[in-house]
Amino acid sequence: MSKNPGRPNPVAAAARADRNRKIAIQVAVAAVLVVLVAAIGIGLAVRNSGSDDVGPVPAVATDNGAIRIGQPDAKATVRIVADMQCPVCQQFEADHAELLRESVADGTAAVEYNIVGYLDQMSSTEYSTRSANASYCVADTGTDKYQDWLRLMFQQQPPEGGAGLTDEQLIAIAQQAGYTDPTIADCITDRKYDGFVAAKSEESLAEGIDGTPTVFVNGEPVKLTADPSGQKFDTAPLAAAIQAAAGR
Numbered sequence: 001m002s003k004n005p006g007r008p009n010p011v012a013a014a015a016r017a018d019r020n021r022k023i024a025i026q027v028a029v030a031a032v033l034v035v036l037v038a039a040i041g042i043g044l045a046v047r048n049s050g051s052d053d054v055g056p057v058p059a060v061a062t063d064n065g066a067i068r069i070g071q072p073d074a075k076a077t078v079r080i081v082a083d084m085q086c087p088v089c090q091q092f093e094a095d096h097a098e099l100l101r102e103s104v105a106d107g108t109a110a111v112e113y114n115i116v117g118y119l120d121q122m123s124s125t126e127y128s129t130r131s132a133n134a135s136y137c138v139a140d141t142g143t144d145k146y147q148d149w150l151r152l153m154f155q156q157q158p159p160e161g162g163a164g165l166t167d168e169q170l171i172a173i174a175q176q177a178g179y180t181d182p183t184i185a186d187c188i189t190d191r192k193y194d195g196f197v198a199a200k201s202e203e204s205l206a207e208g209i210d211g212t213p214t215v216f217v218n219g220e221p222v223k224l225t226a227d228p229s230g231q232k233f234d235t236a237p238l239a240a241a242i243q244a245a246a247g248r
Contacts, residue, residue, distance in 0.1 A: 055195035058136040060143065062112060065200030067139045069146055070103075070110030076245035078103070078238070079112040081204055081214040084131035085119040085164070090154040092213045092224070095233040099242075101147060108246045109217075113150065116201040118212060119160075127164025130188075132197040134170045137187035138179045149177035217241040 103109035117129035
């Protein structure tokens with residue numbers, strides 16, 4: 001029994017504080033996990049130094065490196081810059097997945113997913129880059145299951161500071177999402193698109209993007225806010241931007 005029953009337990013208090021962190025606070029700082037942007041940019045530049053050749057270019061990638069889902073003639077285009085290691089990107093996906101799926105399904109919007117490799121320093125295996133590479137590996141074989149893959153990836157997001165998911169786990173998630181093309185496994189293990197990931201991540205930083213998630217609709221930034229509970233995102237800002245861009 002404690003000799004000081006009335007004394008607060010600082011460890012327990014810290015744990016409670018961590019559990020009760022609000023997305024509102026995270027959103028307010030905007031670049032939630034992407035700190036030391038200059039260092040990230042330097043790291044990407046070093047990775048690309050000595051050659052202008054970024055290696056293989058994914059056939060599915062748009063000019064800005066995004067993976068586009070939806071009708072080519074959709075009036076609204078939602079661009080999401082995200083890192084698979086970013087917990088707030090995980091929360092964004094969980095809160096906005098239904099809106100994005102419905103917008104694609106009814107032709108209101110197309111969605112462009114820019115999966116970047118900003119947060120390699122948050123794992124011991126460059127998980128951000130490896131997962132971004134896996135994104136291109138699966139999408140190059142078809143985009144009809146891509147949003148399913150994204151959902152599963154975020155559901156199984158590894159904690160920061162660890163080793164990240166293994167290549168075998170990345171391959172298993174692809175298969176779980178319905179991606180069975182045998183070329184995907186080699187693409188993941190060979191890290192086929194690492195150079196392209198680094199180049200497009202660096203381009204996005206040069207564009208002025210300094211945090212994830214960053215969201216645009218028809219090129220205009222969308223300010224992300226928390227709902228009244230402070231525990232998740234308010235989907236209204238993005239929904240309103242999509243409707244306005246689609247002229248509805």
